[in-house]
Structure formats: C-alpha cells, structure tokens
Amino acid sequence: MITRSHGVSRDPVGALLAEVFPYQHVLRADIAADLRCCRVLLIDPPDKSFFGNVVELAIGLALCDQSPYLDLLRCLDHALAKRVLTIAAYRPIIDPVTPYDAWHRIDSAPHPARIFTAASRLAYVRNLVNDLDRRRFDAGDVARDLLERHPRLLIGRPTEIYHTRRAFRTVWDSYSSGFHSALRSYGTATGQLSLLDGHRHADFLLGTTLLEVKSGRLDEDTYLDELIRQILTYALLARHDGHHVTHVAVYAVRYQRLLRYRIDELTNQLAGAPIDLAFTGADLAALIRDRSRQEPTA
Incomplete structure (x- = not known):
C-alpha cells in the first residue's frame, strides 16, 4: 500500500510517516517539478524490474572499493563467483583463495560490456533469492543448490538480454x-x-x-510517494542503527538527475517543526519489528 501524505494509509509504517511528516506533498511537488525539466532517456527494457536490479548492481560494482553483494556471491559456486568478480575488475589482495569481501576493485572505469555481464548475473541471483524468500524458504541455501544443479538460471533469453543490454548502454553512457x-x-x-x-x-x-537509485518512471504521485516514504524510512533507520548519516540522495537514472538533501533540514520541513529523529526512528523500528513478528510463517 503506497502512502499519500494527504490521505489515510492502512499500512502502519506509512501511517506513522504520514502523521509525523504531514508535508510530504510539498517535497513530492518539488521533485515532480524538477524532473519535468529533465531530459529523459528513451529506454524501454523488456523487464523493468530486472533492468532496475542490473543498473543498481552495476553502479555498486563500479563504486565500491571492496567487493559488494557478498550474499549474492555466496549463492554461486566459488569458481563462478570469482569469475563474476574478475569480470567486474575486482582482484584478491593476497591470493586467489582470499574471501570475497577482501577482493578490491582495480579499475575505476570498467568496460560497460563487462560490468553489464557481472551485474546481470548477480541480478538473476537476486531475483531467485527474492522469489524464494517470498515463499518462506531458506533463500540463500536453496538458491545455491538450485544454481549448482541449474546454472542456466543465470542466463536469460537471448532477445531479452540483447534489449536489456542496449538500454543499459544508454544508461551507462x-x-x-x-x-x-x-x-x-x-x-x-x-x-x-x-x-x-x-x-x-x-x-x-x-x-x-x-542513496537510492531509481531507474524507472517517477511521473506519477504514487511513484513519488513511495520514493519519499523510502528515503524517510531509511534515514530514520540508519540513524537508529548508529550510522552517521547526514544526507539522503536519489539518483533518478531515467531523468539524468541527482537530488540530495540534508536529513535534519528535510525532516524538519516535512514535519512542519523540528523533530527528534532518534525518538521517531525508535518508534519506526519498533513498528517494523512488530509487523515482522505478526507476519504468518510458512
């Protein structure tokens, strides 16, 4: 359920955010006006969810100095995981048996075709893990077993990969x-x-x-409402977890726009008055944990 700051949500998390931050519609209007002035990339990938994962993972592989996405790499056999990291321009610091989290990026500008190959492999792993998780399986272990027996799950249909790669190249440029x-x-x-x-x-x-990366459309209120709820949730939880976070940012890929806000200024504006971020973050964390306990098990 997507929360509208001017309406009532049946989602308790969205309802809490709407109560604490009643002026989310102001930010929504500002972002919408900003994006309307942007030059939009003309891309139409065949599977927009998969494409979004590929873009996010590719950016992570290009940005992180140490190898990211260890949970996904551990779903692959060791030889394949090493090959994915090598394609993405990561190398072990000491020797080839170095754990994945000790591999470091050696090229600040990997070739687009190579970064696409590595990111698309990990995107297929993520899709599988997410599907298993929704079905209440022990996702990592089951995914590892499935990928060992069916390695072609990491390779999509040729036409799908071709059109996804074309859209990716436009985005990567x-x-x-x-x-x-x-x-x-x-x-x-x-x-x-x-x-x-x-x-x-x-x-x-x-x-x-x-930072949140958004590769899809942001031209409707519902999309922007969801985005605003996300960045507020993550900012509050990050502070609650003890991360020293000062800003939130959105990279709107399709619109070629990077937006960045100071957390304290943004939350005070959306609340209409100074608020206690620690107190609000603790309330939000408790609500999310309570919802998780109430979810039915398989």
Whole structure:
C-alpha cells in the first residue's frame, strides 16, 4: 500500500510517516517539478524490474572499493563467483583463495560490456533469492543448490538480454558522463546497506549519504510517494542503527538527475517543526519489528 501524505494509509509504517511528516506533498511537488525539466532517456527494457536490479548492481560494482553483494556471491559456486568478480575488475589482495569481501576493485572505469555481464548475473541471483524468500524458504541455501544443479538460471533469453543490454548502454553512457564522479565524491561506498537487522535495505551508503537509485518512471504521485516514504524510512533507520548519516540522495537514472538533501533540514520541513529523529526512528523500528513478528510463517 503506497502512502499519500494527504490521505489515510492502512499500512502502519506509512501511517506513522504520514502523521509525523504531514508535508510530504510539498517535497513530492518539488521533485515532480524538477524532473519535468529533465531530459529523459528513451529506454524501454523488456523487464523493468530486472533492468532496475542490473543498473543498481552495476553502479555498486563500479563504486565500491571492496567487493559488494557478498550474499549474492555466496549463492554461486566459488569458481563462478570469482569469475563474476574478475569480470567486474575486482582482484584478491593476497591470493586467489582470499574471501570475497577482501577482493578490491582495480579499475575505476570498467568496460560497460563487462560490468553489464557481472551485474546481470548477480541480478538473476537476486531475483531467485527474492522469489524464494517470498515463499518462506531458506533463500540463500536453496538458491545455491538450485544454481549448482541449474546454472542456466543465470542466463536469460537471448532477445531479452540483447534489449536489456542496449538500454543499459544508454544508461551507462549517461552515468559515466558525470554521475559516477559525483557519487564517488560523497565518500566510501557500501552497497545494499542492511538496516534494522535486515528488515530493510538501502541501495547505498556513500560516506554519510544514503542513496537510492531509481531507474524507472517517477511521473506519477504514487511513484513519488513511495520514493519519499523510502528515503524517510531509511534515514530514520540508519540513524537508529548508529550510522552517521547526514544526507539522503536519489539518483533518478531515467531523468539524468541527482537530488540530495540534508536529513535534519528535510525532516524538519516535512514535519512542519523540528523533530527528534532518534525518538521517531525508535518508534519506526519498533513498528517494523512488530509487523515482522505478526507476519504468518510458512
């Protein structure tokens, strides 16, 4: 259920955010006006969800100094995981048996075709893990077993890959034109930041900036409402978890736009008055944990 700041949500998390931040519609209007002035990339990938994962993972592989996405790599056999990291321009610091988290990127500008290959492999792993997780399986172990027995799950249909690669190349040309340098300037990158013991995941932590990557459309209120709810949730949970986060940012890929806000200024504006972020974050964390306990098990 997507929360509208001017309406009532049946989602308790959305309802809490709407109560604490009643002026979310102001930010929505500002972002919408900003994006309407942008030059939009003309891309139409066959599977938009898969494409979004490929773009996010590719950016992570290009930004992170140490190999990211260890949970996905561990779903692959060792030889294949090493091959994916090598394609993405990572190398072990000491010897080939070095654990994946000790591999480091050796090329700040990997070739688009290579980064696409590595990111698409990991995107197929992520899709499989997410599907298994929704079905209440022990996702990592089951995914590893399935991929060992059916390695072709990592390779999509040729026509789908062809059209996805074409759209990716358009996006990557745009990303490489200045966005990569801008994001690098924020600080050391962590991909798929786990929040509240894995109850939520932010796309990136760059120094003290939380970043969400959006490759899809943001031309309707519902899309923007969901985005605003996400960045508020992640900012509050990151502070609650003890991360020194000062800013939230959104990279709107299709619109070739990078938006960045100071957390304290943004939350005070959306609340209409100064608020206690620690108190609000604790309330939100408790609500999310309570919802998780109430969810039915398989």
